[in-house]
Amino acid sequence: MPTFLRKPITRIVLTATTGLVMATLGFFAWQSFYPVQAASGWQVEVAHRNVDKAASLLPQADGSLLVSQELDDGRGSILKIAPDGEREVLVDQLSKPDGMVAARGGWVFSQEGGLAPVSLAVDGQVTPLFDGIAVQGLWNEGNHLYAIEDRKGDGRLLRYDWRSGQVDVLRSGLTEAEGLTRCGDGRLLYTEKADGQIRALSKDGKDPVVFDSLRNPTFLFCDQRGLWISEDNTHRARLLRIKPDGTRQTVLSFLKAPQSIVADGSGGYWLAEGGRDRVLHLTPPSKQPAAASD
Template identity: 75%
Template sequence: MVQVLRMRGVRILLGTTAAVVVGALGFFAWQSFYPVQASQGWQVKVLHTSIAKAASLLPLADGSLLVSRELDDGRGSILKITAQGDRVVLVEGLSKPDGMVAVEGGWVFSQEGGRAPVSLQRDGQVTPLFEGESVQGLWNDGDYLYAIEDRRGNGRLMRYHWHTGQLDVLRSGLSETEGLTRCNDGRLLYTEKAEGRIRALSDDGQDPIVVDNLRNPTFLMCDQRGLWISEDSTHRARLLRIDGEGQRHTMLTFLKAPQAIVADGKGGYLLAEGGRNRVLQLTPPAEPQTAQVEPR
């Protein structure tokens, strides 16, 4: 009798364990495959697929799109997708290419995979500009190129002068600072991913917090609709927008490791979703049409 009870107890325990395991696997599968949801009135669709670890995006004037593939150990590259959908690798042998910004006659890219140069690509030639350690975010204002390092406790915010080649370290001792952008009001913003906040570079060196209580903020972008923030989380990540009045709007949900967001030049946006190896297109609600009055 005792042996029978023991066997029954073992079966119950095994059954319970199996149910927990199946439930957990089902939950993770649901998080991975649940479709991305857009804010009311907005539309989201998959624009490009099969782009391993898509990270940075840079639309070009000819309608093509540059995408960095954030693979490590020299396996990373920068891919050009033409307006017709053809794909050409422009730069390869990189370690986690993660930042990309347009400059006159070309573009600049960074590498987050350890010590590597921030480089300029122009006329098919790659020219190193300056050395960095795990550089991610970039911002170009014409006179200066800003770069920020994603390191723990010893990251730097740097400024490179285009005309003189001088490199200034504006901040040091930073931790997990990834995103970098300038807004229409002139503020240069950067993220502190682990702390869940965004700071503004200030002349007094205090760098006030302008947004907090975020989840793993990474890439930033400012435009007329406000400040856009992507969350570098593996599951159930979001794309957020903070409008001019400080109100937060969740624009996309159920993302997987979203990275750069850029304007698509058509009134909408492109978002690299590195966790699913693809690029999404986000389209705003259609503008209401004004009724046309026929002349009498």
């Protein structure tokens, strides 16, 4: 090739490469910073910022909000945010604190960072209940506390008896089982994230798939409006609602690693968006009563 042609070709290649790199960086920046979009009629706003890896949420009777900060290697903690915004660390030196649920006059929390105890916190005192490996989802009812492990192929669904302290393994061999909730129809549901499925615990042990074709479903929450599902995706994640009639609605889109969703006690919802270190507040269509499906 003549020398006088090499420089223009090299310049073209460099220009094209630079353009491709800039376009790629721009695309990822767009995914990271594109604002969250709400379905028609719904409103979303940022309630609390700078909450490191916000994961699980637990509203308190005094109007405050407990948030687990899912940091690893003993850097995790459980934070209390008062109605006026004042913050207090209630428990620290945790490894990926994840699930939280009200129980026995206090609350139970799990840790997803390897072998760690599921613990009960009451009046500032923390009591280990039993050990699990990468425990995420929790559900408490009556005399039993359920816990599920987020492991690849060897996860377990556990049931702790408050009276005897006995732990039963209800299921084993689960893959990335993260969310756990009981719905109004009596079904105890859990997720297997990698398969994009939600299963219902059944007496025959077969646990049928009740919802599938989901994208990395993680936390679950059931109420009168249906089943809420957050997607644990780094980019372009969604908050989904499966209405009582079985239809699906994308309530929020362009989220970044959303985690727990809970009712705020006033007809709205809190949502932890761990990928952006914040807690969102979601308000339903104002013309709809709290108990209605829309």
